[in-house]
Amino acid sequence: MSRLGPPCWPKPCVACWMRMPEMDMAELPVQLPREPASPAAARARFFNSGNAFNIKLPAVPAAEFSGVAEAALAPDAPTGLLACDQSGAIGCGFPATSPLMLARYATVAAGEALELAFASTGLIAYVIQGAGEVTAGGETFLYGAGDVFLLPGTAQLAATARSVLWLVTNEPMLAFEALAPAPAMLAPVHYPAAEIERQLALITGMGSNDTTSGHALIFSSDGLEAWRNITPTLTLSLNTLPPGQAQRAHRHNSAAITLVVQGEDCHSMIAGERHCWSQWNTLVTPAGDAHSHHNGGGVQARFLIVQDGGLHYHARSMGFQFLEE
Secondary structure, three states: OEOOEOOOOOOOOHHHHHHHHHOOHHHOOOEOOOOOOOHHHHOOOEOOOOOOOOOOOOOOOOOEOHHHHHHHHOOOOOOEEEEEOOHHHHOOOOOOOEOOEEEEEEEEOOOOEEEEEOOOOOEEEEEEEEEEEEEEOOEEEEEEOOOEEEEOOEEEEEEEEEEEEEEEEOHHHHHHHOOOOOHHHOOOEEEOHHHHHHHHHHHHOOOOOOOOOOEEEEEOOHHHOOOOOOOOOOEEEEEEEOOOOEEEEEEOOOOEEEEEEEOOOEEEEEOOEEEEOOOOOEEEEOOOOOEEEEEOOOOOEEEEEEEOHHHHHHHOOOOOEEOOO
């Protein structure tokens, strides 16, 4: 008998079963039913307490997508979408920036429109440059540089000036669950740049305590006010970091996808590795990795962060922890 099983594998006979105590059950491959009486029974698979919990998945790289950002910001970039996709590295059968989130850059030439139709619960957008009009959920509003908005997965972007937007959805989560989206759950929400500045000024002048990780603006809506999220599963924050300061090292169980909005001589330390910032680049902080952010320049740093935090808040599994005093 081999270490992987007897000759009559994967349906060993009684005699072979009698000799199997010499084998550790952790070495067993997946087991199939011996004589299934129906197609439903034939689909059954069996593991045991030795081999059921040792699944090895590819690690989520602390990636950056400067090449994608540069392509989106090129003056001649055509109207379309550029994904920050590392599905190959993390073993997903669908586009993904992290296992539960997908970031993209959207480019819209002046006078053109881009139709969006994502299988997502909602769509978070930040306007890097340009101006135009958004149509979604039977409503229309104007957008400009610095705006943030939340949309259902289906929308139209019509540019009056060449536009580049950063988009994040939870498409990988729905694809993983093979779920149909429910865009009607979320009405459009607009966060104009001027209002964002007003809110930032309000909190920047306030103090903080030892449990606060810097000054950050958190985006929510009337429908999700009690949860303080921007969608049921995703959180959105605009973090700031004064010149010459660093954010305390910390970790959390949510993955983070970050857009560098503003900063000079800034970098992040992620799992002991240095990742330098460049404006409008997208960075990934894998779930659970220790990380900190550092501003060595002379201006306030700003970085927009989307996390699958709502999912962890709901599951009571965020696990936020400072790692240094």
